[in-house]
Amino acid sequence: xxxxxxxxxxxxxxxxxxxxxxxxxxxxxxxxxxxxxxxxxxxxxxxxxxxxxxxxxxxxxxxxxxxxxxxxxxxxxxxxxxxxxx
Numbered sequence: 794x795x796x797x798x799x800x801x802x803x804x805x806x807x808x809x810x811x812x813x814x815x816x817x818x819x820x821x822x823x824x825x826x827x828x829x830x831x832x833x834x835x836x837x838x839x840x841x842x843x844x845x846x847x848x849x850x851x852x853x854x855x856x857x858x859x860x861x862x863x864x865x866x867x868x869x870x871x872x873x874x875x876x877x878x879x
Contacts, residue, residue: 821848821849821851821866822849822866823849823851823866823867823868823871824856824858824865824866824867825856825865825867825868825871826868826870826871828849828868828870829849830846830847830848830849831846831847832844832845832846832847833845833846833847849868850868850869851866851867851868851869852866852867852868852869852872853865853866853867854867854872856875
């Protein structure tokens with residue numbers, strides 16, 4: 794099974810030439826389907842709502858992208874779909 798993934802960053806997300814951003818964290822996105830974090834609320838017993846993020850269940854896996862085998866962050870739904878088709 795071969796997945797073709799192209800990542801295109803819009804110009805609006807491009808950083809200015811002089812800006813330097815140092816970060817060790819990777820984007821929490823699936824390399825195949827692009828699933829990312831969703832937003833919602835924690836709801837307490839008194840119904841007070843506080844913001845929270847629902848993170849995707851990502852795992853490092855060896856996938857073939859554009860004919861090359863490489864390690865990528867893949868969500869469990871894509872891993873399951875790939876295993877069912879094999």
